[in-house]
Structure formats: structure tokens, C-alpha cells
Amino acid sequence: MRGPGAGRATRLLRFVRYEFNDAGGPGMRLYAAVALSGFRRYATYRVATAAGVFTNTVFGFIVAYTYIALWNARPHLGGYDRAQALTFVWISQALLAASALMGGGFEDELQERIRSGDVAVDLYRPADLQLWWLANDLGRACFQLLGRGVVPLAVGALAFELALPADPLTWLAFLLSVLLGVLVGFGMRYVVGLAAFWLLDGAGLTLLSSLLGTFLSGMLLPLTVFPGAFGDVARLLPWSALLQVPADVLLGRYHGAGLIRALVFQAGWAVVVLGLGRMVQAVATRKVVVQGG
Amino acid sequence: MADALSRAAEGLRAYGLIVAMWVRSTMAYRASFLMMAAGNFAATALDFVAILIMFSHVRTLGGFSLPEVAFLYGTTSTSFGLADLLLGNMDKVGRRVRDGTLDTLLVRPVPVLAQVAADRFALRRLGRISQGVLLLGWSLMRLDIHWTPVRLLLVPLMLVSGAAIFGAVFVAGAAFQFKADDAAEVQNAFTYGGTTLLQYPPTLFATDLVRGVTFVVPIAFVNWVPALRVLGRENPLGLPPWADFASPLVAVVCCALAGLAWRAGLRSYRSTGS
Numbered sequence: 001m002r003g004p005g006a007g008r009a010t011r012l013l014r015f016v017r018y019e020f021n022d023a024g025g026p027g028m029r030l031y032a033a034v035a036l037s038g039f040r041r042y043a044t045y046r047v048a049t050a051a052g053v054f055t056n057t058v059f060g061f062i063v064a065y066t067y068i069a070l071w072n073a074r075p076h077l078g079g080y081d082r083a084q085a086l087t088f089v090w091i092s093q094a095l096l097a098a099s100a101l102m103g104g105g106f107e108d109e110l111q112e113r114i115r116s117g118d119v120a121v122d123l124y125r126p127a128d129l130q131l132w133w134l135a136n137d138l139g140r141a142c143f144q145l146l147g148r149g150v151v152p153l154a155v156g157a158l159a160f161e162l163a164l165p166a167d168p169l170t171w172l173a174f175l176l177s178v179l180l181g182v183l184v185g186f187g188m189r190y191v192v193g194l195a196a197f198w199l200l201d202g203a204g205l206t207l208l209s210s211l212l213g214t215f216l217s218g219m220l221l222p223l224t225v226f227p228g229a230f231g232d233v234a235r236l237l238p239w240s241a242l243l244q245v246p247a248d249v250l251l252g253r254y255h256g257a258g259l260i261r262a263l264v265f266q267a268g269w270a271v272v273v274l275g276l277g278r279m280v281q282a283v284a285t286r287k288v289v290v291q292g293g
Numbered sequence: 294m295a296d297a298l299s300r301a302a303e304g305l306r307a308y309g310l311i312v313a314m315w316v317r318s319t320m321a322y323r324a325s326f327l328m329m330a331a332g333n334f335a336a337t338a339l340d341f342v343a344i345l346i347m348f349s350h351v352r353t354l355g356g357f358s359l360p361e362v363a364f365l366y367g368t369t370s371t372s373f374g375l376a377d378l379l380l381g382n383m384d385k386v387g388r389r390v391r392d393g394t395l396d397t398l399l400v401r402p403v404p405v406l407a408q409v410a411a412d413r414f415a416l417r418r419l420g421r422i423s424q425g426v427l428l429l430g431w432s433l434m435r436l437d438i439h440w441t442p443v444r445l446l447l448v449p450l451m452l453v454s455g456a457a458i459f460g461a462v463f464v465a466g467a468a469f470q471f472k473a474d475d476a477a478e479v480q481n482a483f484t485y486g487g488t489t490l491l492q493y494p495p496t497l498f499a500t501d502l503v504r505g506v507t508f509v510v511p512i513a514f515v516n517w518v519p520a521l522r523v524l525g526r527e528n529p530l531g532l533p534p535w536a537d538f539a540s541p542l543v544a545v546v547c548c549a550l551a552g553l554a555w556r557a558g559l560r561s562y563r564s565t566g567s
Binding site for chain 2: 045046047048050051052054055058059061062063065066068069070073074077201203204207208211214215220221225226227
């Protein structure tokens with residue numbers, strides 16, 4: 001397999017042993033190294049990244065034209081003007097890979113390791129399984145935000161009149177909101193991944209999770225456009241923390257206390273889903289016998 | 294000529310045998326298959342739910358009513374679903390080039406195209422086709438079309454030609470992966486992106502974009518061009534009337550070009566040697 005080089009893996013392993021012997025437990029430096037290797041792993045595939053950027057951009061154009069027609073017919077639909085609606089389109093394309101809106105990233109790999117029994121090796125490591133995968137996923141998200149997010153958003157801004165903020169603080173709040181969204185997304189995908197301890201074929205659950213993510217994050221249509229009570233409920237679910245909230249933060253729809261509330265909403269869901277992941281992990285590692293030879 | 298025909302027949306026979314094997318293998322886990330097919334159905338249905346939500350706010354989109362958009366949606370989904378079912382796994386060619394497993398296919402006495410196309414044949418993709426067919430049926434019941442024999446003939450003609458055009462895109466995309474084995478996602482822009490584009494009326498899009506998908510990557514012939522005739526609407530590019538019947542011809546040309554691209558790609562293949 002091409003990917004992170006064997007040399008790098010050995011160095012990482014040596015580093016893990018060093019941390020274990022020296023400190024008696026994993027430190028922040030270990031997880032930083034895992035995050036860095038997650039970043040590098042995705043950065044290795046330059047052609048794949050370019051291909052992804054191309055596809056995100058093409059989809060951005062297609063969706064943008066449908067939104068123009070919709071907002072021309074109904075200006076201020078969902079509380080957005082046309083420029084804000086178009087900004088929403090390009091933010092969703094920019095975050096599609098980073099926030100893994102349609103799923104993906106690591107849960108297939110985790111499920112495969114559980115199925116093959118390799119997860120036993122992971123559990124032997126002097127590192128926490130959840131934090132290990134979280135560090136890895138944060139590294140991935142960081143690369144994909146830069147590698148697959150910046151260009152589509154820039155192309156969108158050149159081709160259409162967008163409502164991007166001039167205030168650097170709004171951008172900072174947006175990045176924080178994206179980070180919280182990635183945490184929520186990771187938390188949910190981790191639980192889906194762990195389900196492989198009980199289900200030998202986790203493909204059905206992964207598919208369901210990706211469907212919910214696609215629809216309830218607001219990627220197909222902003223949640224503010226969803227009708228009535230359905231929309232109200234959709235905006236309270238954890239998936240809205242992935243895209244709807246970060247997009248609204250960038251669009252400057254939250255100020256002061258409202259902004260704090262939005263971020264606390266995301267942080268609250270992050271705590272809930274990460275806590276759920278810990279519980280499932282505890283049950284899985286205590287009760288389930290790992291298969292393997 | 295006779296030689297080429299017999300080779301094509303041989304390829305089709307091999308394709309059928311491999312597909313039958315995968316179908317038997319899929320059916321060994323019937324519950325899993327039913328769940329995945331339902332998931333495939335739901336995945337495409339959600340796209341239409343988004344369109345329904347749009348129409349809960351507006352009466353027409355780009356001058357097209359909901360049944361008219363459903364007609365566009367149903368035709369392209371059915372065509373794309375057929376191509377996806379028959380050739381959808383061709384985007385795995387890049388991976389086979391990377392890990393060297395393409396070599397195994399080269400030494401077997403069966404055309405590589407047939408082997409790659411039938412590999413891991415995913416019967417669950419019937420979910421997408423059935424969703425497209427259902428919507429197409431619903432739209433035909435709701436639409437008030439003045440049916441003439443010509444219009445009646447155009448519907449099956451565009452479904453088959455559309456599937457062939459999307460199939461050509463899949464094969465051309467797979468051929469491209471011989472050059473860039475990591476670039477599998479590029480073809481998603483033309484396959485999934487293409488069918489998403491064709492779900493909406495052409496009146497929504499910039500004229501240059503419509504020109505591009507008519508003359509450069511001619512997916513407009515999957516449904517837009519013939520469907521506008523069926524719906525009794527003007528073509529936004531002012532194409533001559535005979536163009537409405539050009540889909541089969543476009544499909545044949547696309548398939549021929551894709552076949553040439555595939556041959557060129559396969560000839561340029563160098564094994565990783567590992």
C-alpha cells in the first residue's frame with residue numbers, strides 16, 4: 001500500500017514505546033503525532049485531492065444555479081437573501097470533505113479492523129482507542145479543510161456574488177464552529193464504527209448514517225428552508241451542528257449571546273456523542289470477544 | 294467484422310457469467326441485500342425530497358411544474374441507474390492499477406472490460422432504478438401530454454440512449470484512471486454531477502453550461518433535448534427539430550469514443566510489478 005511510509009510508521013511506533021516507558025501513559029505528544037500522521041496520510045494523495053476539489057466545484061455550480069432560481073422566486077426564503085443562499089452552497093461544498101457530511105473518513109477502516117480482529121492490537125496500545133481515532137480524524141479534517149475547502153469556496157466567490165464576512169473575528173468564530181462540528185461528526189461516526197463489534201456487516205448502518213448526515217446537516221437544502229415542525233426538529237438534531245450552525249456563524253446570523261448559544265449547542269452535542277462513544281467502547285471492550293487467529 | 298462480433302459476444306457471455314456469480318453471492322445474504330437495496334432507494338429518494346421541499350415554497354422552478362421536473366428526474370435517474378448497475382464498479386480500476394490486481398485480469402482469456410465491469414456487481418443498485426421508474430410513472434400520470442406516436446417512442450428511446458451515454462462516461466472515466474490512478478472522483482462530477490444537473494430544467498442554468506453539456510460532454514442528450522420535445526417546450530439553444538431524435542446517434546458515438554479511450558488506456562498500462 002502506498003500511503004504513510006513504512007519508515008514513518010516505525011518512527012511512530014518507537015515514539016509510542018518511548019512515551020509508554022517514560023511517562024507511564026500516553027501524553028498529548030502522542031496524539032499530536034497521530035493527528036499529524038492523519039494529516040500527512042491524506043496530503044499524500046495530491047491527485048485524489050485535486051479530483052475531489054474538481055467534483056466539489058462542479059457540484060457547487062449545479063446547486064448554485066438551482067438556488068438562484070429558488071431565491072429569485074422567493075427572495076428571503078429561510079431568512080437568507082440570494083447572496084447568503086449562494087454562500088451556503090459554497091460553504092457546504094467546502095466542508096463536505098472536512099466535516100465528512102456524507103460520512104467516510106475512518107469508520108470503514110475501524111469496522112474492518114474490528115472484523116479482522118486487528119482491533120485487539122489497537123487495544124493493546126498504550127493509547128485510548130477513541131482519542132487515537134479522534135486525533136487521526138482531526139488531522140484528516142484539518143488537511144481536507146485546507147486541501148478541499150479553500151479552492152471551491154474561492155471559485156464560488158469569484159463566480160458568484162457571495163456574502164462572505166470582512167470581520168476576521170467572524171472567520172475565527174466560524175473555524176471554532178467547524179471544529180465543534182467535526183467533533184460532533186466524529187463522535188457519531190465513531191459509534192457507527194464500533195457497531196461492528198456486534199454487527200458483522202456494518203455497511204447498512206454506515207449507509208443509514210451517511211444518509212442522515214447528508215439530509216439533516218442541510219447539505220441538500222438549508223435546514224431553515226425545511227417546513228414547519230419538521231424544520232424545527234431538524235435544527236435541534238446533532239447533524240445541524242455539522243453544517244447549518246457553522247454556515248450561519250459565517251453568514252453573521254449570530255451575535256454576542258446568540259453566538260455563544262450556538263457554539264454551546266454544538267459543544268453540548270459533542271459532549272453527548274463523544275460520551276456515548278465512550279460508553280459503547282467500554283461495553284464493547286469488556287464484553288465482546290474479538291475474533292481472529 | 295465477424296471476428297469483432299464474435300469477440301463482443303464472447304465478452305458479453307463472460308460478463309453475464311460473472312454477474313450471475315455475484316448475484317448468487319449477494320443472494321446468500323438476502324436480508325443484507327434487501328436492506329442495502331432499500332438504502333440505495335432511500336439515498337436517491339432524499340434528492341427528490343429536497344426538490345419537494347423546494348416546491349413547497351414555489352409553484353414552478355425555472356418555469357417548470359413539479360410533474361415536469363419529476364419527468365426529468367425520473368428519466369435521468371432511470372438511465373443513470375441502469376448504467377450504474379451495469380458498469381458502476383468501473384471506478385475501481387484505479388485501485389486495481391495501484392495494488393497490481395489488474396494483472397490477474399490480463400492473464401484470463403476474457404476481455405478485461407467485461408471482467409472489470411462485472412466485478413462486484415451490485416444488484417442493490419436496482420434501488421435507484423426503481424425509484425427513477427416510480428417517479429417517471431407518477432409524472433406521466435400527472436402530466437397532461439398530448440401523446441403522439443413520436444412522443445410515445447421518444448420515452449423508451451431516451452431511457453436506453455441515456456443509459457448508453459452514462460455508460461460511455463463510466464468507461465471513459467475508468468480509462469482515465471490508467472493515466473491518473475487516484476483520480477476516481479473526477480468521474481463523479483460527470484456521473485453523479487451529470488444526473489443531478491439533468492434532474493432540473495435547463496432553463497435554470499447559464500447558457501454556456503447548457504452549451505457545454507450539449508456539445509462538449511453531450512449528456513444533455515440523456516434527457517434534456519428529447520424530454521423538452523415530449524413536454525412540448527422550446528429548446529433553450531434553439532437546436533433544429535431533428536436533434537430531438539439524435540440521442541441514439543450521440544450514444545453510439547460516445548460509446549465508440551469511450552471504447553477507443555479504454556483501448557488506449559489498457560495499452561498504456563504498466564504493471565506496478567509488486
